[in-house]
Amino acid sequence: MLLAQELIRKKRAGQALDQPEILALVAGMVDGSVSDAQLGAFCMATCFQGMTAAEGAVLTLAMRDSGTVLRWDDLDLAGPIVDKHSTGGVGDLVSLVLAPMVVACGGVVPMISGRGLGHTGGTQDKLEAIPGYCSTPDLARFRKVVRECGMAIIGQTVDLAPADKRLYAIRDITATVDCLPLITASILSKKFAAGLDVLVMDIKCGNGAQTPALLQAQTLARHIIDTANAAGMVCSALITDMSQPLVPSVGNATEIREALHYLRADTCPSRLHQTVLALGTEMLMQAGLASNALDAQVRLLDALHGGKAAQVFERSCAALGGPADLLSGFDRYLPQARVQHTLLAPQTGIGMFLNHIDTRAVGMAVLKMGAGRNAGVDLSTGLSQLAELGQRVDADTPLAIIHASDEASAQEAGRQLLAAFTFGEEALARPQQIRHTVRGSLQYGTPSLSKQLISDTACPHPT
Structure with missing residues (x-):
């Protein structure tokens, strides 16, 4: 023993x-x-x-095999099984809008999402702000929804990679979220268990990311891709900027509202739109659903502006217990915070430019208001109308609308947010949103490779 x-x-x-x-x-x-x-x-x-790559591969596949490994070939699905995964960020709601857009373009997306880790938000937490939404269905229901709707976004169930579910929670409370070998094993064990053909990673880089430095993000991307390829999964990665929240809303219900507005084409936050199109293009091309980047982008924009992606999302939500009229009636369904406080710029910042945001501090401020599971989840809390880098601030410009359970927590969040903002007399250059693309050697349609990795290259720790 x-x-x-x-x-x-x-x-x-x-x-x-x-x-x-x-x-x-x-x-x-x-x-x-x-x-x-x-x-x-x-x-x-x-x-x-x-860990060495060989250790990481054994850990990944052992965690995959700790529960059920899904197969989809018996359902005669219309397209390739494709998914996207983010390493976590603040205001990162990409999964909510990208999945239905890819489905509308011919892909099948059985997405297994996580809860928030550290200062970052979790897709599963956000979806639970939708009344009735079952984020942990049994596998029979999960498969049924995927077959009927082309997609389902759920959290980890007891059947899928249960070893990772436990390790995920331990990492969250022991400050080991950013450990590269454990990130790789956690992500890929769930994705292998979901039976994917193609995975595209969204690896965040910047002060709100688990891998703040570009080189660190590139190292993680390469390790994940090499591990996935060696075990037979097509995988590539985009490194995207997280030096500020991705959208002007942060929280659970607040981000669901933002996502629904985007799917309805009411709003189009530029950094979100760039990220969605870049990731969607990579997914369609890697899965053989588009002949080139232009073809992929045209398909994605048609799916969005033609309303098909919104319909796919609404059908999937309803199939998992959510309201059938979520798109038109979300204000009736999503929880509203008891206090909404407008945070204005300090007098020293008026007439200046917002030149730096401590994104991690923004995420922590929202978590402390109750948006994170360790604080006792309040799905209504969060931020909206958050200012962005390079924005000129005057006396009438809110830095954010704070959604809080009471006035005291709103005031405390305001103090934390002001400390996270730095102003300057001249606007600095805004960071590039799509920083880098990393691709692997395996292509869709290639016969599966051996499940055993032969590489013994060291996977470095994040220092």
């Missing part, structure tokens, strides 16, 4: 774990024989010492 403490000791010393040791550790995650304290120690040791 392998003792968890011996595996922790070995990893702490910088030694690679072998396959039986990793399999025993993952089995202990599932059956409870490895304690939360031991998992936390393992995460911290891995954070400091890293």
